[in-house]
Amino acid sequence: MEDILRPIYQERASQANTLGVLMIEKRQKELTVTDTFDSIMLIIVKEANQPVFVKHYIYNEKKAALHIVTEQQLKQWILLGNNKKIFEWLYKGRVMFDRNEFIDKLKAEIKEFPINQRKQKMGLEFAKLIRRYMDGKAFFENKHYLDAYNDVVHSLHHLARLxxxxxxxxxxxxxxxxxxxxxxxxYKLYVELVNSEEPMEKRLELLFLASEFLIYSRTKTSIQHFTEVLGQKEYWSFNELIQQKDLSIYSVDLGILLEYLIDKNMIEVITVETKSPSVFHRYYKVLEKK
Structure with missing residues (x-):
C-alpha cells in the first residue's frame, strides 16, 4: 500500500514549500479518525492559495485521501479545537518526511502547551460554555426541557474540555x-444527567445548581486572555472588540461572554453621552481589582 502511494507524497516532499508529510492508516476500531478511508496522507506546507486542499484516490479497491494543509491552518485547528482528528493524525501518523524537524518541534510544542496558548484555549472554551449554559437555562425556564437538555450536554462537554x-x-x-x-x-455530573432515572425537569434543575458553582469558580482563570486584551485600553466599544484580532477566536460568543462578566462584576459598563437626549454609548472596561 505504501509503495503505491509513495510517488504521490514524495512529489510533494521534494518541494521547498513542504514542511512535513504524515501517513495515517485506518484502524478497525477507529474508522472515523480517517473518515473511513484506508489511508490519509497529510502534507503540511508553509503557504498555499488554499489553506486546505483535499484529493481522493482509489487503488486495489481501497480509498486514500491527500490533505494539503498550510502551517497557519494547522495551528488554527490546534488552537480552536474545531478539527478533532488533527491531534490523532499528529500523534498516530507515521512521519514520512520532516523538514528541519518541523513535525517533531510541533509535537513538542503541543505537549508543552505554552501558557499563552493555554490562556487562549481556556477563554475560547469558557465562552462556548457560557453560550450553551445560558441558552440551556433560558430553554429550561420556558419549559423546553429537551432543548435545554441538548444545550446542557454541550455545556458539560465544554466544561470538561476546559x-x-x-x-x-x-x-x-x-x-x-x-x-x-x-x-x-x-464526569459524575455528566453520568448523572445521562443515566439518572429522575424526570427530565428534576435532572436539569439539579445540574444547573451544581454546574453554576463549577463555572463561576473557573471564571477568573478562564478569562485571563480576554481581560489581558481588554486591559490594553481604558475602555472599548463592542465594535472595537469584535474587530480586535486577538479576540476573533471568540466569534459569535463574544457578546454573551461580555454580558456574563458584567453580571458577575468583572467587566464595568461605561456610558458616554450621545447627541440624542437620554441615549448613551455603551463601552466596556475591566473592573479594577479591589
Missing amino acids: AVIENGFHPEVTVWSQVKQMEPEI
Missing part, C-alpha cells in the same frame, strides 16, 4: 476518559 486544558493538556477525541481521571466531579 478542565482538561486547566490540567495542562489538549482535549482529545475521548475527552470524557481524560476528565474521569482529572476531574471526577464533572
Whole structure:
C-alpha cells in the first residue's frame, strides 16, 4: 500500500514549500479518525492559495485521501479545537518526511502547551460554555426541557474540555476518559444527567445548581486572555472588540461572554453621552481589582 502511494507524497516532499508529510492508516476500531478511508496522507506546507486542499484516490479497491494543509491552518485547528482528528493524525501518523524537524518541534510544542496558548484555549472554551449554559437555562425556564437538555450536554462537554486544558493538556477525541481521571466531579455530573432515572425537569434543575458553582469558580482563570486584551485600553466599544484580532477566536460568543462578566462584576459598563437626549454609548472596561 505504501509503495503505491509513495510517488504521490514524495512529489510533494521534494518541494521547498513542504514542511512535513504524515501517513495515517485506518484502524478497525477507529474508522472515523480517517473518515473511513484506508489511508490519509497529510502534507503540511508553509503557504498555499488554499489553506486546505483535499484529493481522493482509489487503488486495489481501497480509498486514500491527500490533505494539503498550510502551517497557519494547522495551528488554527490546534488552537480552536474545531478539527478533532488533527491531534490523532499528529500523534498516530507515521512521519514520512520532516523538514528541519518541523513535525517533531510541533509535537513538542503541543505537549508543552505554552501558557499563552493555554490562556487562549481556556477563554475560547469558557465562552462556548457560557453560550450553551445560558441558552440551556433560558430553554429550561420556558419549559423546553429537551432543548435545554441538548444545550446542557454541550455545556458539560465544554466544561470538561476546559478542565482538561486547566490540567495542562489538549482535549482529545475521548475527552470524557481524560476528565474521569482529572476531574471526577464533572464526569459524575455528566453520568448523572445521562443515566439518572429522575424526570427530565428534576435532572436539569439539579445540574444547573451544581454546574453554576463549577463555572463561576473557573471564571477568573478562564478569562485571563480576554481581560489581558481588554486591559490594553481604558475602555472599548463592542465594535472595537469584535474587530480586535486577538479576540476573533471568540466569534459569535463574544457578546454573551461580555454580558456574563458584567453580571458577575468583572467587566464595568461605561456610558458616554450621545447627541440624542437620554441615549448613551455603551463601552466596556475591566473592573479594577479591589
